[in-house]
Amino acid sequence: MPGIQVEEKQVAQIAGMSASTMNLSQLRILIAVAEAGSVSAAVETTGITQSGMSQALAALEESLGAKLLVRQRHGVALTALGERVLHHAKAVASHLDAIRREARASGGDETGSLRLAAFPSVFATVLPPLLRRFRSRYPEIALVALETDDREVETWLAEGSVDLGVVLNPAADSDAILLGQDAWIALLPAAHPLARHREVTFDRLASEPFVLATGGCHLHAGALMRAAGLSLADIRIEVRDWASAIALVREGAGVSIVPESTLPESRKGLRAVALAPAISRRFGLRAPSTRSPSRAAALFLDLARQA
Numbered sequence: 675m676p677g678i679q680v681e682e683k684q685v686a687q688i689a690g691m692s693a694s695t696m697n698l699s700q701l702r703i704l705i706a707v708a709e710a711g712s713v714s715a716a717v718e719t720t721g722i723t724q725s726g727m728s729q730a731l732a733a734l735e736e737s738l739g740a741k742l743l744v745r746q747r748h749g750v751a752l753t754a755l756g757e758r759v760l761h762h763a764k765a766v767a768s769h770l771d772a773i774r775r776e777a778r779a780s781g782g783d784e785t786g787s788l789r790l791a792a793f794p795s796v797f798a799t800v801l802p803p804l805l806r807r808f809r810s811r812y813p814e815i816a817l818v819a820l821e822t823d824d825r826e827v828e829t830w831l832a833e834g835s836v837d838l839g840v841v842l843n844p845a846a847d848s849d850a851i852l853l854g855q856d857a858w859i860a861l862l863p864a865a866h867p868l869a870r871h872r873e874v875t876f877d878r879l880a881s882e883p884f885v886l887a888t889g890g891c892h893l894h895a896g897a898l899m900r901a902a903g904l905s906l907a908d909i910r911i912e913v914r915d916w917a918s919a920i921a922l923v924r925e926g927a928g929v930s931i932v933p934e935s936t937l938p939e940s941r942k943g944l945r946a947v948a949l950a951p952a953i954s955r956r957f958g959l960r961a962p963s964t965r966s967p968s969r970a971a972a973l974f975l976d977l978a979r980q981a
Contacts, residue, residue: 696738700731700734701767702763704731704734704760706720707731708756712749713727713750740755741753741756742759786968788817789818791826791830791839793823794889795890799856804981807981808973815973823890823892825892827840831960834962837962837970837971838959838960838967838975839962842891842957842958843955843956844960849960850959851978851979853981854956855956856933856935856955857953857954858932858934859934859946859947860879860946861919861931862946863926863944864944871947873947874950875950876902876904877902877904879929880906882928882929883910883929884906885910885913885923885927886906886913887913887916887930887932888912889915889916890914894931895930911927911928959978
């Protein structure tokens with residue numbers, strides 16, 4: 675019976691328990707012998723010598739004060755009591771295996787891999803604390819972080835080629851777990867005339883020299899303007915990285931609209947102004963709808979719900 679490997683030096687301990695005591699190893703040996711039909715056949719599945727196994731069975735019978743096995747010419751047969759003890763022994767072994775599975779499932783021995791896709795600004799702001807907690811709690815799970823644009827995240831989830839993905843502005847009725855939200859902010863050079871305002875409207879920004887950053891998303895200042903029925907009249911520079919756009923605004927290359935979470939600690943040379951009307955973007959974590967989440971994905975989703 676797999677899982678009963680016992681070192682020779684343990685045999686004396688198994689067999690030599692006091693007459694009032696039985697142990698799990700003895701019960702597992704009883705199961706192995708009953709299933710194999712003989713002591714000699716059970717030796718091959720347990721790795722215990724025949725003499726060691728016989729001693730363990732004798733100690734078990736002594737602790738119970740009754741015979742469990744009858745030696746026959748071609749093996750052994752269980753007594754009536756032996757049949758009943760065997761039933762309970764299998765139940766004990768089954769419950770112990772269940773306890774071990776529960777312990778592994780609770781995070782004690784998790785293995786596997788997890789492919790997580792998201793767009794750059796999420797990896798830079800929202801995900802790092804969650805990734806750190808996951809790696810700390812489940813160090814044996816190989817976590818592969820895949821950075822791409824938000825539309826490809828949706829494509830990969832639809833194809834089932836990733837285990838989890840962070841999507842932008844998930845529908846209210848979706849099963850996505852909300853990781854957070856981020857307000858869009860007008861970013862201006864500190865000396866810009868609009869920098870004195872407490873808030874600024876989209877139409878006031880639309881005609882300004884503009885530094886357009888996409889952040890690896892289809893939803894950016896250009897899309898926000900189009901949603902408001904406007905267009906950017908004077909795009910001076912277009913970049914992908916938010917940090918590049920912020921540096922260009924600081925140098926006076928134009929104005930921009932950026933997520934609040936991307937603003938640097940040092941605002942020297944910059945002025946962040948609220949948009950009117952206020953608008954935010956939301957981040958949702960979800961699994962592919964085409965299959966059930968893997969064990970690793972389920973653990974990550976549970977951790978995200980607790981955040």
